[in-house]
Amino acid sequence: MGERIKVLLVEDDGDSRELLAELLEPDFDVITAVDGVSGLQAFENDHPDVVITDESLPRMCGTALAQEVKNREPRTGVVLVSGYSNVDAGCCDEVLRKPVDVERLSDVIGRLGEAARH
Structure with a gap:
C-alpha cells in the first residue's frame, strides 16, 4: 500500500470538526483548520490531496x-x-x-485523492 491520502478538513464548528476528523482518521491522514484563512495556510504548508470545506466559514467562505x-x-x-x-x-x-x-464522504475522498496523485 502507498501513502495514505492526506485530507484537510476546514470547519469552524469545533464539535463537528473533531467528530468528522475522528471518523475519517482510520482511513486518511487528517489535518484541520478553523476558518478559511487558516485553511489556506494549512493547504500551503501541508499540500493535502483533498480539501473538505464548509461553505459558511469566518474570514473566507468555502467557495x-x-x-x-x-x-x-x-x-x-x-x-x-x-x-x-x-x-x-x-x-x-x-x-x-x-x-x-x-x-459517501469517504468514497469521494478516496476517488478524488487517487485522482489528485495521477
Whole structure:
C-alpha cells in the first residue's frame, strides 16, 4: 500500500470538526483548520490531496477557499459541505449536503485523492 491520502478538513464548528476528523482518521491522514484563512495556510504548508470545506466559514467562505486551492493546485480534490441548497460551487469537485453521510464522504475522498496523485 502507498501513502495514505492526506485530507484537510476546514470547519469552524469545533464539535463537528473533531467528530468528522475522528471518523475519517482510520482511513486518511487528517489535518484541520478553523476558518478559511487558516485553511489556506494549512493547504500551503501541508499540500493535502483533498480539501473538505464548509461553505459558511469566518474570514473566507468555502467557495472562495476552493477557488484559491484550485488556482494554486488544480489537481487537488475539493469537497464543499453545506447546509445551503443553492451554493455556486463551480470550482468544487463535489458538493455534499449537511448532515454529511460519512461513508459517501469517504468514497469521494478516496476517488478524488487517487485522482489528485495521477
